[in-house]
Amino acid sequence: xxxxFEAKELKVSVTGRRGERELVKGVSFSVEPGRCLGILGESxxxxxxxxxxxxxxxxxxxxxxxxxxxxxxxxxxKSPEELRRMRGGKVGMVLQNPMTCFDPLYRIGxxxxxxxxxxxxxxxxxIRSRSLExxxxxxxxxxxxVLEKYPHQLSGGMLQRIMIGIAMxxxxxxxxxxxxxxxxxxxxxxxxxxxFIRIKEENTAVIxxxxxxxxxxxxxxxxxxxxxxxxxxxxxFRHILHRAKDPYTRLLAEKRTAVMRSYRRALEGKETxxx
Amino acid sequence: xxxxxxxxxxxxxxLLAAVSFICFxxxxxxxxxxxxxxLRVQQMPVITEEAVARMEEMLGLNKPFLVRxxxxxxxxxxxxFGISYVNPARTVAGELARCLPATLQLAAASFAIVAxxxxxxxxxxxxxxxxxxxxxxRGVIFISTAMPAYWVGLLLMWGMGVKLRxxxxxxxxxxxxxxxxxxxxxxxxxxxxxxxxxxxxxxNMKQDYVLYANVRGLPQRAxxxxxxxxxxxxxxxxxxxxxxxxxxxxxxxxxxxFSWPGLGTLCISxxxxxxxxxxxxxxxxxxxxxxxxxxxxxxxxxxxxxRLRREE
Numbered sequence: 001x002x003x004x005f006e007a008k009e010l011k012v013s014v015t016g017r018r019g020e021r022e023l024v025k026g027v028s029f030s031v032e033p034g035r036c037l038g039i040l041g042e043s044x045x046x047x048x049x050x051x052x053x054x055x056x057x058x059x060x061x062x063x064x065x066x067x068x069x070x071x072x073x074x075x076x077x078k079s080p081e082e083l084r085r086m087r088g089g090k091v092g093m094v095l096q097n098p099m100t101c102f103d104p105l106y107r108i109g110x111x112x113x114x115x116x117x118x119x120x121x122x123x124x125x126x127i128r129s130r131s132l133e134x135x136x137x138x139x140x141x142x143x144x145x146v147l148e149k150y151p152h153q154l155s156g157g158m159l160q161r162i163m164i165g166i167a168m169x170x171x172x173x174x175x176x177x178x179x180x181x182x183x184x185x186x187x188x189x190x191x192x193x194x195x196f197i198r199i200k201e202e203n204t205a206v207i208x209x210x211x212x213x214x215x216x217x218x219x220x221x222x223x224x225x226x227x228x229x230x231x232x233x234x235x236x237f238r239h240i241l242h243r244a245k246d247p248y249t250r251l252l253a254e255k256r257t258a259v260m261r262s263y264r265r266a267l268e269g270k271e272t273x274x275x
Numbered sequence: 276x277x278x279x280x281x282x283x284x285x286x287x288x289x290l291l292a293a294v295s296f297i298c299f300x301x302x303x304x305x306x307x308x309x310x311x312x313x314l315r316v317q318q319m320p321v322i323t324e325e326a327v328a329r330m331e332e333m334l335g336l337n338k339p340f341l342v343r344x345x346x347x348x349x350x351x352x353x354x355x356f357g358i359s360y361v362n363p364a365r366t367v368a369g370e371l372a373r374c375l376p377a378t379l380q381l382a383a384a385s386f387a388i389v390a391x392x393x394x395x396x397x398x399x400x401x402x403x404x405x406x407x408x409x410x411x412x413r414g415v416i417f418i419s420t421a422m423p424a425y426w427v428g429l430l431l432m433w434g435m436g437v438k439l440r441x442x443x444x445x446x447x448x449x450x451x452x453x454x455x456x457x458x459x460x461x462x463x464x465x466x467x468x469x470x471x472x473x474x475x476x477x478x479n480m481k482q483d484y485v486l487y488a489n490v491r492g493l494p495q496r497a498x499x500x501x502x503x504x505x506x507x508x509x510x511x512x513x514x515x516x517x518x519x520x521x522x523x524x525x526x527x528x529x530x531x532x533f534s535w536p537g538l539g540t541l542c543i544s545x546x547x548x549x550x551x552x553x554x555x556x557x558x559x560x561x562x563x564x565x566x567x568x569x570x571x572x573x574x575x576x577x578x579x580x581x582r583l584r585r586e587e
Contacts, residue, residue, distance in 0.1 A: 057489055080495075088492030101487035103502050104582055105509065114501075115491040150581040166491065 002072070003030035004205035005174050010066035012046065012053040024050045025229040026066065031174070031222075036196065036206040038220025040213060040240075040252065046229040047209050048178050055091060055176070056083035071173055089119045092167025096179035098159035102151035108162065109147030115166050130169065138165040138195075157188035164195055168204075175199055178209045193218050213240070213256045225249045280574065287566040294562040295351070295555070299344050302551050309549035310336055313360045316548050334360055347555065357552040361545075367552045370541060371560065377447055378537030381530070382522040384457035389464045389518070396465075397472025398504060404477060416466040428459040428532040445534040456533040460526055464518060471514060475507035482506075509579060516572025520564035 012024040024046040031037040041047040053064040054075060068075040070090065075083065087093065095101050102111055112131045116122055122130065128147075135143035138161045151159060160180060167175055177196060181189040196219045200206050210216045216223055217237040225233040225246065232246040241253045310330035314322050331337045335346065350357055356367035400409045419427075435455060436444035443452050479485065480503060488498045523538070530539030538557060545553040577583045 055490075057486065084489075084492045084494065086492070087490055093490040095483065095487055095490060097483055100483040103484045103488070103506065105505055105580070106501075107581075114493060114497065118491065118493045118497070152582050163487075 003032050004071060005207065006030035006067075006069050007050065007054060008067040010050055010054065010068060011064070012049050012058070013063050013065075015061050015063070020063075023229055024053065027224075027226070027229075027231050029224050029231065029234075031205045031207055033173070033205050034200060034203040035222070036200045036208055036220045038216035038223040039207060039209045039226060040211065040216050040223055041226030042211050045226040047226040050226075051176050051178065051207065051209065055087055055093070056080060057087075085119070088115055088167075089170050090173050092170065092172035092175045094160070094163045094167055094175070094177045094180045097183050098156050098163055099151070099183065101163065102159060104151055106150075107147065108149050108151065108154065111151075112147070112162070112166055116169065119170055134165045134169045135162070137168075138162065140165075156184055157191065160184060160188070160192055161195070164192070164199075168199060172204060174205045174207065176207045176209070179211070180208070181210065181215050182212065189215065213252055217241075225252070276574075276577075279577075280570070283570050283573070287570070290566060291559070291562055292348075295348060295559050296344065298558040298562075299347065299555055300340075302554055303340060305549065307549060308336075309360050309551055310334060312549040316361045333363075347552070351556070351559065356556045359545075359550055359553055361548045361550045367556045370553055371538065371556060374536065374538045374541040377535060378523060378526055378530070378539065380453065381456055381460065381526050381535060381537060382519070384453050385460040385464070385522050385526075386519060388457055388461040389468060390515070392461075393465045393468035394472060394508070397469040398476065398499075400469060400473040401476035401480070401503075401507075402499060404473075409473075412469060416469055419462050420466045422462075424459055424463060425528050425532050427462055428456070428529055431455050431459060432533070447535055456526075456529050456535050459532070460522065460529050464522070468511065468515070471511055472507055475510055476503050479503045479506045509576070512579065513572045513576050516568050516575065517565075520561060520568050523564060524561045 007030070008028045009026045010024060010028070011022060011026050013020050013022045015021075027046075027050055029037060029039075039047045039051075049058075052058050053062065054068040056075075056078070058064065064076060066076070070086070075086075078086070102108065109128075109131060112134070113127045116127045116130060131147060132143045135146055140146055140158060140161060146154065146158070146162075154162075160183075164175075164180075175196075180196075181192050184192060193215060196206055196208065200219070206219070208216060208219050217240075220237070222236055223234065223240050224231050225240065225244075225248070227246070227248045233240065233244050233249040235243070240249060241257070244250050244253055308327065308331075310327050311322060313334070314326055314330055319326060328337075335343060338346070347357060354368075356371075359365045359367060359370060396412060400412050403409055432444040432455065435442045442455055444455070446452055485498060485503060488502055526535070526537060527539035527542060529535070530537045531543055534540065542554065542557050544550075545557070
């Protein structure tokens with residue numbers, strides 16, 4: 001199958017006071033339709049920087065080089081306006097902090113509407129009916145009331161689902177999720193992860209960026225591990241967990257195994273007490 | 276909301292009482308006898324001890340300090356601000372009412388200039404940060420903040436009035452008389468607000484909601500105007516509101532430079548003539564203006580920010 005998104009030798013560098021510094025040092029990865037690529041790495045490893053660079057979301061002090069293609073079209077040579085049309089259209093994106101991602105001064109309905117208006121020539125009535133339809137699809141109760149609410153009046157989980165809804169409303173070929181579960185509680189995390197699995201099944205390609213091996217393991221078919229701007233390991237979850245060659249990946253995997261072991265022991269310990 | 280307003284108004288009462296007392300006290304510390312000054316201003320040829328005593332009796336200056344303060348305060352509460360020491364035929368309220376319109380006109384014109392110039396310039400400086408426009412404006416702001424208003428006023432009078440002869444240098448009456456004094460008053464405020472709006476916008480540009488607006492593929496113009504500028508203006512509203520009484524109070528120097536017949540000119544001549552009731556009432560009026568505008572713009576901010584507004 002041909003990949004939806006492909007990055008080859010992608011590099012991002014920033015020019016600061018102390019000269020140019022390379023943050024992403026030539027990474028290559030790709031994702032096919034209906035598949036989910038997990039990008040795993042600690043904060044500052046360049047995982048989110050590489051996707052922002054590819055989508056033209058970095059300011060002028062950053063330099064992005066290499067090759068990035070979406071459905072065969074080269075992205076890095078596109079003009080800012082062409083990239084803008086692509087974002088929110090062909091490429092949906094979900095960010096980390098749903099509570100701070102919406103403008104506090106506008107109602108949710110207004111912000112959903114302006115996104116639709118930026119990509120489609122829909123009438124006011126059509127925007128409203130599509131917004132309601134989208135909220136219903138995201139299983140949000142009382143969608144009509146939610147449209148009238150301000151961001152601070154909704155919960156993080158709800159805002160995150162609205163974000164996913166906005167991203168999916170334009171039927172994107174690729175959905176990029178940048179730490180979508182980090183700011184949420186455990187139960188909401190699971191709900192959101194199930195949402196990504198459903199999206200994947202609808203034949204959209206998903207790139208799931210996270211530092212949480214557990215979250216990545218649930219959604220991703222293939223995982224690449226970022227460390228200091230480089231890909232140090234790649235493979236499926238079993239590979240990462242049991243056969244990783246890279247010492248940093250092994251550290252991540254061992255931590256996870258250690259947590260799981262103590263968790264099981266706690267459960268078993270309880271069972272022996274009550275048995 | 277209603278309770279909040281009532282509470283704020285009640286809190287203003289002790290504040291204004293303190294303002295009036297401190298003002299009354301400081302003016303009474305001025306080391307000269309207002310009765311004597313009043314006689315001189317009224318061009319009494321020979322000032323005798325008896326004449327001064329009679330004048331003191333007439334103006335109530337022979338009573339103890341606190342009694343005079345409470346007499347004045349009680350009068351103010353009844354809307355009677357007393358009569359001018361210098362010209363007993365005129366009431367203080369009448370004097371202030373005569374000069375207030377000119378000052379309000381000057382303050383309103385200055386405020387309009389401030390709002391019209393600083394918002395677009397601040398916006399452009401933020402959008403083209405470190406570009407040629409931003410660099411030039413940074414220089415202009417630096418210079419205009421450093422120059423005192425009376426000196427700028429004199430320079431403008433010399434340049435526009437004396438050399439180019441395009442604008443009148445003093446007096447009032449037409450809109451052409453208004454241009455130079457209004458521009459002089461607004462100059463330092465313009466620099467302050469350009470900086471405020473520019474920095475607020477740059478601060479807002481780093482926020483998550485701007486990144487997310489870009490992620491959603493909104494056009495740059497919409498992001499800059501609808502989101503970043505609106506969020507930045509929002510924090511400026513209160514500062515601008517507080518500038519209105521400052522503008523009214525701050526015209527003193529400029530009014531005197533341009534001989535503008537407003538409160539500032541009245542206040543300065545009253546200080547020279549030791550016309551206590553006029554100065555006291557002027558300070559009280561400015562105090563009331565500060566309290567009222569502070570309250571008004573706090574309420575306005577609450578109304579305009581959905582996070583502060585309580586939905587029923």
